[in-house]
Amino acid sequence: MPGALTPELRAALEARLPADTLRDAEPRYLEEPRGKWHGRAGALALPRSADELAQIIRFATENGIAVIPYGGGTGLVSGQVAPGLEAPLLVSLERMRRIRALHADENVIVAEAGTSLAQVQEAAADAQRLFPLSIASQGTAQIGGVLSTNAGGVGVLRYGNARDLCLGVEAVLPSGEVWHGLTRLRKDNTGYDLRGLLIGAEGTLGIITAAALKLVPRPAQKGTALFAVASPEAALAALTLLREIAGEGISAFELISAQGLAFLDETGPDYRAPFAEPRPDWMILVELGLASGPSPQEIFEKFFEAGRADGLLADGIIAQSAAQAADLWHLREAIPEANKRIGSISSHDISLPLGAVPEFITRAGAALDAHGRYRVNCFGHLGDGNLHYNVFPPEGESRDAFMPMAGEVQALVHEIAVSMGGSFSAEHGLGRLKTGDLARFGDPARLAAMRAIKSALDPQGIMNPGAVLPEKD
Numbered sequence: 001m002p003g004a005l006t007p008e009l010r011a012a013l014e015a016r017l018p019a020d021t022l023r024d025a026e027p028r029y030l031e032e033p034r035g036k037w038h039g040r041a042g043a044l045a046l047p048r049s050a051d052e053l054a055q056i057i058r059f060a061t062e063n064g065i066a067v068i069p070y071g072g073g074t075g076l077v078s079g080q081v082a083p084g085l086e087a088p089l090l091v092s093l094e095r096m097r098r099i100r101a102l103h104a105d106e107n108v109i110v111a112e113a114g115t116s117l118a119q120v121q122e123a124a125a126d127a128q129r130l131f132p133l134s135i136a137s138q139g140t141a142q143i144g145g146v147l148s149t150n151a152g153g154v155g156v157l158r159y160g161n162a163r164d165l166c167l168g169v170e171a172v173l174p175s176g177e178v179w180h181g182l183t184r185l186r187k188d189n190t191g192y193d194l195r196g197l198l199i200g201a202e203g204t205l206g207i208i209t210a211a212a213l214k215l216v217p218r219p220a221q222k223g224t225a226l227f228a229v230a231s232p233e234a235a236l237a238a239l240t241l242l243r244e245i246a247g248e249g250i251s252a253f254e255l256i257s258a259q260g261l262a263f264l265d266e267t268g269p270d271y272r273a274p275f276a277e278p279r280p281d282w283m284i285l286v287e288l289g290l291a292s293g294p295s296p297q298e299i300f301e302k303f304f305e306a307g308r309a310d311g312l313l314a315d316g317i318i319a320q321s322a323a324q325a326a327d328l329w330h331l332r333e334a335i336p337e338a339n340k341r342i343g344s345i346s347s348h349d350i351s352l353p354l355g356a357v358p359e360f361i362t363r364a365g366a367a368l369d370a371h372g373r374y375r376v377n378c379f380g381h382l383g384d385g386n387l388h389y390n391v392f393p394p395e396g397e398s399r400d401a402f403m404p405m406a407g408e409v410q411a412l413v414h415e416i417a418v419s420m421g422g423s424f425s426a427e428h429g430l431g432r433l434k435t436g437d438l439a440r441f442g443d444p445a446r447l448a449a450m451r452a453i454k455s456a457l458d459p460q461g462i463m464n465p466g467a468v469l470p471e472k473d
């Protein structure tokens, strides 16, 4: 197990680096968004280049110091915060936030790891291109963190997740070597996929310092609509129907439940209720991005007519302006904040084979009813089979009384998802919260291969110890 950055080691490292590269970590680097876990730090390193970072990592390797890479700090599984470590060295890439190049004809942008996701989207928009990865934390999340967690979000259905959108990376490996892997090639079959390994490794195999990312053309026409659907089955059937009508033009297909709107009412954020009472139990928020041909309005009208005739859709709102579209998206994006204010007993980021989603919702709901009294807010990226299935105490009751049940609730939800061919972590990663689930549900051969890769690349285990890999029995 790697050790702490003691004051003596900190002074020795400081002497090797340019002035103002190390400093004390302010509290924000030691917290995470849900406010549940807190870390400590021997120091915070703020390198200005991959070479400077390589020097830092070489020192950490020589002296067996634990290193925690820190991006925007928006990760939801405590990968960036290590409560169990005494005084690790935190590394933030916030000084490395240059867009190094934008090749509009190739649809490629090369950005340093400390660039925020929103900055990359803006640079792409300035060049009349789109970087299609979109998550609610994009103003703060950084490219390094987004790749290291293999983030998903609302555009995966059409454009894929962070791994799918990355062509090459530059990284500092645990040995302290810089890997210059910033290729812009779409085809490069030259051995093991080290890029693919670093993406989603949550800082356990090295630190990403820059990435070459795919851009796509900006759709000429965009449309947003919210529909009331009869049930989760109807929502899935509606996805199939919309695919027949809109083809590849569907950019987002999100599920919202009546419980989500009830939480918005309860916590009071400013929003406009979309449908009259009685509220539908389930809604789908759909975005279209089309090149040319029929307009989104025409497609949505055709979809609504056919969906109503099939008994799938009950009501609908087609946004008539950018402001109305933003209002509809606000509904979806305000739900995580409302969840936070209500306070979940246990939150789950699960994925399922698409066809299994409705049965999962029925089975998990019945199992929770049999277990205790809970409220469930089930929402998320339905088009990807990715549900955020969050469990809360009954209205007016304190969460504290229910927290002793949190472990059982989580096990129950994850067990049902895995038994149906799903995953217990769809897009947030494992961090330190889900290593136990990997030990429990992970394929033993895969886990052994993961351990072998970790010890080959990081024999001293200095990179983000405690994250991703479960401790051995």
Ligand SMILES: Cc1cc2nc3c(=O)[nH]c(=O)nc-3n(C[C@H](O)[C@H](O)[C@H](O)COP(=O)(O)OP(=O)(O)OC[C@H]3O[C@@H](n4cnc5c(N)ncnc54)[C@H](O)[C@@H]3O)c2cc1C
Binding pocket: 033, 068, 069, 070, 071, 072, 073, 074, 075, 076, 078, 079, 080, 093, 113, 134, 135, 136, 137, 140, 141, 142, 143, 144, 145, 146, 147, 148, 149, 150, 151, 152, 153, 154, 202, 203, 204, 206, 207, 208, 209, 336, 427, 428, 431, 464, 467
């Ligand atoms: C409001 C909100 C909405 C969100 N919505 C989504 C969503 O829709 N989809 C989704 O997938 N996620 C979502 N997230 C989770 C989070 O935003 C993503 O996981 C994001 O990719 C984390 O990026 P970050 O820069 O904040 O990384 P951090 O939180 O700082 O770090 C995350 C992990 O990556 C490692 N890391 C960070 N930078 C590097 C680097 N340069 N090299 C190597 N390792 C590194 C850290 O050690 C840690 O293990 C949401 C979070 C919030 C708060």
